Amino acid sequence: MSSGPLIEIRRLYKSYTRGGQAIPVLTDVSFEIGRGEFLALMGPSGSGKSTLLNCLAGIDRVDSGEIVVNGQDITLLDETDLARWRSRSVGFIFQFYNLIPVLTALENVELPLLLTGLTRRERREHAAAALAAVGLSDRSDHYPAQLSGGQQQRVAIARAVVTDPDILVADEPTGDLDRTSAEEILTLMNRLNQELEKTIIMVTHDPRAAQEAHVLRHLDKGELSRAADTPGR
Amino acid sequence: MLLIRLAVKNAFRHRLRSVLTILGVAVAILAFGLLRTVVDAWYSGVEASAADRLVTRNAISLTFSLPLAYREKIRAVPGVTEVSQGNWFGGIYVDEKNFFANFAYDIPSLLAIYPEISVKDKDQLSSLLRDRKGALVGEKLAKRFGWKVGDQVTLRGTIFIGDWDFTIRALYKATRAGIDESQFFFHWTYLDETLRATMPTRAGQVGFYMVGIDDPSRSADISRAIDAQFANSLAETLTETEKAFQMGFVSMSSAIILAIKLVSFVVVLIILAVSANTMAMSARERSGEYAVLKTLGFGSSTLALLIAGEALALSVTGACLGLALVLPCAKAVGSFMTDFFPVFLVSDQTITLSLAAGVAVGLLSAAYPALYAARVGIAQALRKVG
Ligand SMILES: Nc1ncnc2c1ncn2[C@@H]1O[C@H](COP(=O)(O)OP(=O)(O)OP(=O)(O)O)[C@@H](O)[C@H]1O
Ligand SMILES: [Mg+2]
Numbered sequence: 001m002s003s004g005p006l007i008e009i010r011r012l013y014k015s016y017t018r019g020g021q022a023i024p025v026l027t028d029v030s031f032e033i034g035r036g037e038f039l040a041l042m043g044p045s046g047s048g049k050s051t052l053l054n055c056l057a058g059i060d061r062v063d064s065g066e067i068v069v070n071g072q073d074i075t076l077l078d079e080t081d082l083a084r085w086r087s088r089s090v091g092f093i094f095q096f097y098n099l100i101p102v103l104t105a106l107e108n109v110e111l112p113l114l115l116t117g118l119t120r121r122e123r124r125e126h127a128a129a130a131l132a133a134v135g136l137s138d139r140s141d142h143y144p145a146q147l148s149g150g151q152q153q154r155v156a157i158a159r160a161v162v163t164d165p166d167i168l169v170a171d172e173p174t175g176d177l178d179r180t181s182a183e184e185i186l187t188l189m190n191r192l193n194q195e196l197e198k199t200i201i202m203v204t205h206d207p208r209a210a211q212e213a214h215v216l217r218h219l220d221k222g223e224l225s226r227a228a229d230t231p232g233r
Numbered sequence: 234m235l236l237i238r239l240a241v242k243n244a245f246r247h248r249l250r251s252v253l254t255i256l257g258v259a260v261a262i263l264a265f266g267l268l269r270t271v272v273d274a275w276y277s278g279v280e281a282s283a284a285d286r287l288v289t290r291n292a293i294s295l296t297f298s299l300p301l302a303y304r305e306k307i308r309a310v311p312g313v314t315e316v317s318q319g320n321w322f323g324g325i326y327v328d329e330k331n332f333f334a335n336f337a338y339d340i341p342s343l344l345a346i347y348p349e350i351s352v353k354d355k356d357q358l359s360s361l362l363r364d365r366k367g368a369l370v371g372e373k374l375a376k377r378f379g380w381k382v383g384d385q386v387t388l389r390g391t392i393f394i395g396d397w398d399f400t401i402r403a404l405y406k407a408t409r410a411g412i413d414e415s416q417f418f419f420h421w422t423y424l425d426e427t428l429r430a431t432m433p434t435r436a437g438q439v440g441f442y443m444v445g446i447d448d449p450s451r452s453a454d455i456s457r458a459i460d461a462q463f464a465n466s467l468a469e470t471l472t473e474t475e476k477a478f479q480m481g482f483v484s485m486s487s488a489i490i491l492a493i494k495l496v497s498f499v500v501v502l503i504i505l506a507v508s509a510n511t512m513a514m515s516a517r518e519r520s521g522e523y524a525v526l527k528t529l530g531f532g533s534s535t536l537a538l539l540i541a542g543e544a545l546a547l548s549v550t551g552a553c554l555g556l557a558l559v560l561p562c563a564k565a566v567g568s569f570m571t572d573f574f575p576v577f578l579v580s581d582q583t584i585t586l587s588l589a590a591g592v593a594v595g596l597l598s599a600a601y602p603a604l605y606a607a608r609v610g611i612a613q614a615l616r617k618v619g
Contacts, residue, residue: 060612087530102242
């Protein structure tokens with residue numbers, strides 16, 4: 001393993017065109033994310049947090065700039081290579097869980113493994129282990145609609161980690177949950193960070209969620225606040 | 234496999250919508266199958282014709298007759314194995330709506346030329362050949378009117394005026410599907426001898442000759458040789474294969490047949506539109522899920538397969554249901570319209586075409602949604618979910 005940052009973001013620009021007019025969303029964003037870091041990204045609504053996260057995770061394109069992950073600039077990859085990179089390197093946790101409603105919890109967790117070379121039995125075993133890790137072994141045959149929000153988010157986390165990616169990205173993972181469930185999720189993410197050494201990038205509005213992170217960054221009007229805050233804990 | 238399960242489960246996500254789509258496809262395939270069977274029924278005479286049979290008729294038209302003396306001359310043409318003379322009788326049984334084909338024929342030679350017309354009971358056959366007024370009747374026709382061997386039947390002549398009495402002496406079965414089992418044959422000599430007594434000018438006249446030949450590949454040569462015999466005579470002949478002869482009847486209604494064929498394809502097009510609409514609706518609703526699958530690293534081709542699988546699950550289920558209905562419906566329609574279509578069978582080709590139509594509907598209706606899913610921008614689609 002090389003030392004130094006896992007992700008380097010250099011001079012990132014991104015704008016959307018609406019009605020023929022370019023609206024800048026990210027302007028000259030540069031920062032680094034260390035290996036094993038738990039980063040919380042905060043900022044007012046519309047400041048470009050989701051956009052930045054999507055670009056980092058390879059599901060949105062930048063206008064210019066570099067995103068170097070493990071020495072590789074992912075902005076240079078074509079769609080196919082980018083998809084392959086995502087499936088190997090990034091686990092996704094969304095605000096609304098985004099499970100496939102017609103598949104059971106176990107099948108949802110198994111889904112990303114279809115893109116690996118594992119046999120059916122190995123896939124089942126891996127998926128069951130991931131579900132066990134989030135404490136939902138007894139719900140493997142349940143459909144998303146039969147699970148609470150917190151349980152669905154835990155299934156989503158199992159799906160995110162089942163392929164053992166280096167990076168986890170989470171866009172407001174507790175945004176749709178009550179206090180207790182939110183705390184469960186945050187504890188779980190912290191464990192993933194501590195025990196499995198996942199690098200986590202989390203967008204959040206919730207100051208208590210941000211407390212869990214090691215590093216806090218503020219985004220405002222597409223610009224990153226210069227210094228990285230370290231939450232008191 | 235998980236993806237196949239996902240495709241099938243997606244197909245039945247909206248119960249009502251899926252059931253309606255499947256029913257729509259089923260009804261369309263049913264209509265398609267029945268319409269094609271109607272077309273086939275029209276061609277059944279053509280289909281039933283054999284390559285080793287020719288028909289010789291008056292060159293002017295079928296309504297003009299030929300002298301009986303031609304029979305031996307045709308018989309003498311090299312390559313001819315058997316000749317049978319026949320007349321369309323056009324008799325009516327009780328009421329005009331009881332229509333069926335009835336012919337005066339030289340029965341021994343008819344049976345020799347048509348091995349497909351089989352009289353199983355040898356006693357029936359010999360009593361038929363002995364009785365001057367005996368009639369040979371298809372089993373389907375006998376069943377239709379409840380006739381049994383030995384029954385007396387009177388036909389009212391329309392071309393040969395008068396009441397003509399017959400005794401049913403034998404029943405025949407077709408040994409090959411497609412041969413009409415509702416025809417009525419009686420001895421040509423009975424017609425001729427009666428005419429000799431009542432209308433001597435019309436005696437000794439033959440409507441057409443059915444000619445058996447030894448080598449189907451020489452049918453054109455033999456036809457020419459037959460017609461050459463009677464060139465420049467008072468009654469010139471036109472000899473053609475049985476198939477061409479039957480085709481002549483069909484082509485009289487070719488416009489109707491074309492219309493029916495067109496309608497059968499229009500039905501499939503309509504259901505394609507319905508199915509495509511269902512799939513497009515589903516695709517739109519699921520853009521978020523497609524985005525999630527893409528996020529996980531699945532490519533556009535996998536999504537296309539998923540969507541095609543879903544569309545096929547609906548359309549092929551519908552097509553199979555439609556096909557399952559076609560057979561009994563064809564049977565019902567066939568027995569109902571036996572006057573018009575003595576042969577009304579669903580052909581293998583119709584079954585294959587129906588299935589192909591089902592598959593085509595599935596694949597084509599998946600095309601747009603697959604393209605749509607391929608174009609879905611992950612970030613945009615996820616934003617909609619949120
Ligand atoms: N597809 C798009 N077309 C046009 N404008 C867009 C598009 N996506 C995002 N934007 C704009 O970009 C800006 C940043 O959006 P983004 O979703 O990144 O903000 P955010 O910080 O995540 O906000 P929130 O906290 O509400 O989720 C917003 O002004 C938004 O309206
Ligand atoms: Mg956001």
